[in-house]
Amino acid sequence: PDAAARAQAEARNDRLTKPPxxxxxxxxxxxxxxxxxxxxxxxxxxxxxxxxxxxxGVTARGVSAxxxxxxxxxxANFEAGGAAINQLARAAGARLTVHSLDLDRxxxxxxxxxxxxxxxxxxxxxxxxxxxxxxxxxxxxxxMGIGNTTSAAALACALFGGDARDWxxxxxxxxxxxxxxxxxxxxAGLRANPGARGDALEALRCxxxxxxxxxxxxxxxxxxxxxxxxxxxxxxxAAAAVLERAVPGALDHAQAGHQSAEAxxxxxxxxxxxxxxxxxGMRLGEGSGAAVAIAVARAAAACQSGMASFDEAGVxx
Amino acid sequence: PDAAARAQAEARNDRLTKPPxxxxxxxxxxxxxxxxxxxxxxxxxxxxxxxxxxxxGVTARGVSAxxxxxxxxxxANFEAGGAAINQLARAAGARLTVHSLDLDRxxxxxxxxxxxxxxxxxxxxxxxxxxxxxxxxxxxxxxMGIGNTTSAAALACALFGGDARDWxxxxxxxxxxxxxxxxxxxxAGLRANPGARGDALEALRCxxxxxxxxxxxxxxxxxxxxxxxxxxxxxxxAAAAVLERAVPGALDHAQAGHQSAEAxxxxxxxxxxxxxxxxxGMRLGEGSGAAVAIAVARAAAACQSGMASFDEAGVxx
Numbered sequence: 001p002d003a004a005a006r007a008q009a010e011a012r013n014d015r016l017t018k019p020p021x022x023x024x025x026x027x028x029x030x031x032x033x034x035x036x037x038x039x040x041x042x043x044x045x046x047x048x049x050x051x052x053x054x055x056x057g058v059t060a061r062g063v064s065a066x067x068x069x070x071x072x073x074x075x076a077n078f079e080a081g082g083a084a085i086n087q088l089a090r091a092a093g094a095r096l097t098v099h100s101l102d103l104d105r106x107x108x109x110x111x112x113x114x115x116x117x118x119x120x121x122x123x124x125x126x127x128x129x130x131x132x133x134x135x136x137x138x139x140x141x142x143x144m145g146i147g148n149t150t151s152a153a154a155l156a157c158a159l160f161g162g163d164a165r166d167w168x169x170x171x172x173x174x175x176x177x178x179x180x181x182x183x184x185x186x187x188a189g190l191r192a193n194p195g196a197r198g199d200a201l202e203a204l205r206c207x208x209x210x211x212x213x214x215x216x217x218x219x220x221x222x223x224x225x226x227x228x229x230x231x232x233x234x235x236x237x238a239a240a241a242v243l244e245r246a247v248p249g250a251l252d253h254a255q256a257g258h259q260s261a262e263a264x265x266x267x268x269x270x271x272x273x274x275x276x277x278x279x280x281g282m283r284l285g286e287g288s289g290a291a292v293a294i295a296v297a298r299a300a301a302a303c304q305s306g307m308a309s310f311d312e313a314g315v316x317x
Numbered sequence: 318p319d320a321a322a323r324a325q326a327e328a329r330n331d332r333l334t335k336p337p338x339x340x341x342x343x344x345x346x347x348x349x350x351x352x353x354x355x356x357x358x359x360x361x362x363x364x365x366x367x368x369x370x371x372x373x374g375v376t377a378r379g380v381s382a383x384x385x386x387x388x389x390x391x392x393a394n395f396e397a398g399g400a401a402i403n404q405l406a407r408a409a410g411a412r413l414t415v416h417s418l419d420l421d422r423x424x425x426x427x428x429x430x431x432x433x434x435x436x437x438x439x440x441x442x443x444x445x446x447x448x449x450x451x452x453x454x455x456x457x458x459x460x461m462g463i464g465n466t467t468s469a470a471a472l473a474c475a476l477f478g479g480d481a482r483d484w485x486x487x488x489x490x491x492x493x494x495x496x497x498x499x500x501x502x503x504x505a506g507l508r509a510n511p512g513a514r515g516d517a518l519e520a521l522r523c524x525x526x527x528x529x530x531x532x533x534x535x536x537x538x539x540x541x542x543x544x545x546x547x548x549x550x551x552x553x554x555a556a557a558a559v560l561e562r563a564v565p566g567a568l569d570h571a572q573a574g575h576q577s578a579e580a581x582x583x584x585x586x587x588x589x590x591x592x593x594x595x596x597x598g599m600r601l602g603e604g605s606g607a608a609v610a611i612a613v614a615r616a617a618a619a620c621q622s623g624m625a626s627f628d629e630a631g632v633x634x
Contacts, residue, residue: 024598082625281341295612308399
C-alpha cells in the first residue's frame, strides 16, 4: 500500500463538506482504494469481473442439486449474456471476462486422493493471475462450478480446522440427505489427503478446483498490479483464504463484498477479519454479491474524489 | 400495488437461470418494483433524488454542531455540484433536484409553540408532492436543515412515545452537553404542543419543519403516481412515519435504503417494520444513504428484467 497516497487522501477527506466521519464505511473504502491505487483521488472507472469455471470430480458423490453439465451450460449462458452476472456487470458498469478451465477434464474426486496434480494447480493459478487485465482499477473474482461449495468447504476445513459439518451448507439447494453427503465427502477428502491440513497451497491442490485456484491466482495477480479486490461469497473467500494462510497480510488489498446466505461464509469472513460491505441474502456465486458492491466502492471513490472542500464551497466548517 | 404484475414477475423470476431464491433481497426488491411500476420487467432507468432544505427556529436552543447559515451554504454547494449527494447522484445515474423552502423564514422555535402554521405546513407538503417529476421511476427524498435531527426526534417521540432521550442522537456531531440540550428541546416541544401526541399531521405541523413536511409530501406524491420510494436516514424516515401513522399501509411503496449511524434510526425502522437495504454507518442526510441503495435496486431490476430463463438458455433446471 502507498502510505503517502493514503495520508494525502485522509487530509483531503478531512476538508470535504460533510461532518467528520459522516460517510461511514464509504470513507474507509475511499482510503483503502487510495492506498492501493496510489492516489488521493481514487476511481472505479474500469472495474473487471473475472468469472472462472471448472468441473469437479467430487460431483460423483451426489453433493449438488444440479448435474455437472450445468457448469458448461452456464458458461454458454454467460457468453450469451443471459446470466445474473451479465446483468449485474452491466448495471455496475463493469467489464465481464469469462474463463473456462478445462471443463471437459473435471478435477479428480478428492475423496479418493488429490483433486489436482501440481502442474494442474499451477496452470490454474497462472490462468487467474493472467486474467487481470491491464487498466482494470478494481477486480471482482467470481466462479461457476457445480460441486464447488463442497470443495470450498473441504478447503476451509483444512485451512481453519473444525468439523466438516461446520463448513458445509445448502449450496445451490441440496436437501438434508445432500447436506450429509457433502459432510461425508469433506471428511473423506481430509482423510484421503493428509498433507492438506497445515499447508495452504497443498490444501488448494488436494481439495480445491481449477476455478478456485484461478481465483486465488487472480487475487494474487491483482496484488502484484496494485489493483484492489472485492471478494464474493463462500467459494471466492475460501480461495482467497489460501493466500492469507500462506502469507499473512496477502488480503490487505481485498474487501469482502457480500456476506452470503451460504451458512459457513460468515465464519470464514470472521476468521479472515473481513467485514462484508453488503448482506443481501444472496447465494448465487458468479461474483454476483461482489458485483453489487462495486457500486458502493464507486460511490466511495466519487465522494472522495469529487466533493468540494469547506473552503472551496464557502461553507462554515 | 398491481397484483397481476407481481404475479407475472414471480412467474418470470421462477424460470430465471439461478437456483430458486439465490438472489435473496434482490428478488424481493425486483418483485416490489414490479408491483408498484405495474410490470413484470421493472426498471431503474430514471431515478430521482429530491433534496429539500429548510431552516429551524429550534436552532436557537443550541442543538446543532453547525450554525444555521450552513443550510443555505450547503444548498449553494448542491447547486454548484460540490456536495456528497452530487457525487452519489452521478454515480447512481440519478437526477438530482434541489428544493429550497423559504430558507430566509425559519420555522418557529417549537419549544415555544407550533413550528408551522397550517398554511405553512400545507405549502411544504404540496411542494414535496409537486417535486416528483413525470417520468421518474424511483424516488429518493433527501434533506438539508441545520437542527433537523432535533425536529425529527421530537416528531418520532410524538408519533411513537417513549422518552426524549430515546430519540435524540449526535446528529452532525454534538457533544454530551449538546445531546442534553436536544433532549430538553424535545421535552419542551412536547409540552408546548400538547396536540402533537396522537395526531400525526398535527405532530408534523407542530414539531416538524418545511423540509420534513416536503419529504412526507413527496413520499405521498410518489404513491399517487405509483413511483416506488427508497427512504434515507433518521429525518427522512421520521417524515415518512407521519404518513404511516396517519394512514396505515401508506409506506407499502417504500423501502428503507440505509440504516443510519444516528442512534434512533434503528428503533424508528423497527417501529415501521422496515428492513434497511444497506448498513454502511453513514449519517450525513442529503438522501445520501438511499442514493447508494439506488444501485442495489437497479441490480435487482436488471436481473429480473434481463436474465434468460432455463429454457431460453438451454440450462438443465
